[in-house]
Amino acid sequence: MNGFIAIYRREMLSLWVTPLAWVLLTVFLLLQGAIFYSIITHFASMADVSVDTGPVQAYFGQESIFLLMTLLLVCPALSMRVFAEERRSGTIEALLTAPIRPTSVVLGKYAALLTTYALIWLPTLLYLVILRKTGVVDWGVVGSSYLGLLGIGAAYLSLGTLMSAMTKSQLVALLLTIFIEFGLFILGVGEYIFDPGVFRDVCAHVSMMGQMEDFSKGILDLRRVVFDGTVVALGLFVTTRVVDSWRWG
C-alpha cells in the first residue's frame, strides 16, 4: 500500500510538472468548448420549439460522437508515456529493484492517470453552471453522464496503460492505443449498420455512444458498468503480467 501511494504521488507530480497534462487540458477544453458552444447556439436558435431534450442531454448523449472523438485523442496521449518512458530512460530498473510488487506499480500509475483524466473533465462543470443561469439543470442526469464518461475513460486508460507497457516507444504506444480504441469505437457504430441479430446486439453492448446515450438519460445500465469494469480489470491484469515478464527478458 505504501508503494502504491508513493508511485501514485510521483506519477501525479511528473504528469503535472511536465507540459503533457497541461497541453492535453488545453486542447481538450478548446474542443469541448467548441462542441458545447455549437450545441448551445443550436438550441438557442430553436428556443420556441418544445422538445423533450436539452443541451445537456445533447452534449452527453445524442451528440456524444464529438465528445468521444476528443477522448480518442486525449486518453491515448495521457497514457502513452506511463511505462514506455520508464523503460526508454532506464528508470524502470530503479523502480523494480525497490521492494514493491508489480501490482502496486501498475495500480499506482493507473490511479494517477484516472485522477488526471477526472481533473481534465473538472472545468466542464462550468458549462452547467452557465446553463443554470438560463434554465434548469437536472443534476441526476449530470451525475450519471459523468459516471458514464468516467467508465469510458477508465476503460480507455487501462488499454493505454497496457499498450505503453508493450513497447519502449511512446509513439508506438500512442498509435497502438488509438488503433485499438478506434476499433472499439467503430464496433459500436455497427449497431446502426448490421441487421438485427447476435452481432448487432454485441455491437450495441460495447458501443461507447450507446453507453453515453443511456447514461445521459439517467439510465444506469449495469451491463455497461460491468463491460467497462471488465475492460479495466483485463487491461490492468495483463499489464501486471507484462511488467512481471520483464524479469525474464
Added chain:
Amino acid sequence: MIEVSNLTKDYGTVVAVHELSFSVKKGEIVGFLGPNGAGKSTTLRILAGFLGATSGQVRIAGHDIAEAPLAARRALGYMPESAPLYPELRVLEYLLFRARLKEVPRKKQQAAIGGAMERAGVTHMAGTVIGHLSKGYRQRVALADALVSDPPLLILDEPTAGLDPNQIREVRALIKDLGSERTVLLSTHILSEVEATCERALVIDRGRLVAEGSLEALRARQSSSALSVRVRDPQLAAEAAISGISGLSLRSVSSDEAGEGRRTLHLAVSEASDAEAAIEMLVRALTEARIGIHALIPEQASLEQVFSALTAHEKAESGTSEPGSAR
C-alpha cells in the same frame, strides 16, 4: 551477505552468465571486475532483483531472491549503471519518492534523506531539477538513492563511469568510507578502481568466474616477476651481455631521450629460476661489459597485467581490445 551458486542467465542463444558461484561476506568491499560485455551488469541486475536467473540460486542477506524477493530487495541499495533518474523532478522530490518506495518510516524520512544527501554530497542541490544536473551530480543523486533506506548491502554498477578524475577520487573515497560499516559490491572495468577501493576482487570474463581473491593473491598469480635496468651503453652491448644469463629474458629495450646510449632494458625473471642469483649475475655481466648501471628497478606485477593475462583469450579471439580495460 551475498551467496551465489551456479547462477546461469541466457538470453535465448546468448549465454550472459554461466554457472557463476561466489560469495561476499559481511563488511567486505568487493570489486566485480571484467571487460565490457563480460556479464557484470547482468549479474548485478539479477542480484538486485531486476532480472530473473535462468537457473541457480542467489541469497541476499539470507533471503532467497526467488522465494522472498521483497525481503531480499529491502536489504540492499542498488545503483544501476548510468544512474537513470526522472529528469522532471527535483533532487529532494526524487529522494522522498524513493524513501517512501523503500518503506522508510514517515518519521525517519526527513533524517534519512538528509543523511543520504550529505553522504553523497548533494545537500546543496536539493532544490535543483535533476534534468539540470551534471552527469557527476546525477551519479551522486543515484548514490544517495541507494543509501536512503540505510541498507546493509550496497550494489553499485560502475559507480564512477562518466565522471571526471576529481569526481572519481571523491566517489572512491566515499565508497571506502561506506565500506567501513556496510558490505559493498561494485562493478568496474577499471583496474585502478579495484586497487583504490576494494579488499577483494572477482574477475569475470564471458560470464565465467576466472579468478577470485585478495589483491595480493591476484598479483601473485602473475607467474614471473619483472625488472628494469637503466644503463649507459654507447656500444649497444647489453643484449649480448645479458643473453648468457639463465632465467633472465629480455622483453624490450627503450632508448632514453638523453642520448649517449642511455637505455632502459625491461627484463623478465622466469618463475623456475632464483631471481636473486639472476640479478647478481646480471649486474656482474653488465659491469664486465663496461656498461654503466644507473638504476635497477624491480617491477611488481600490476593488476593490469594479471587482468589482461586472465582475459587475454577474448582479445585474441575477437581481435578487438577494450580501451578501458587496458587503462
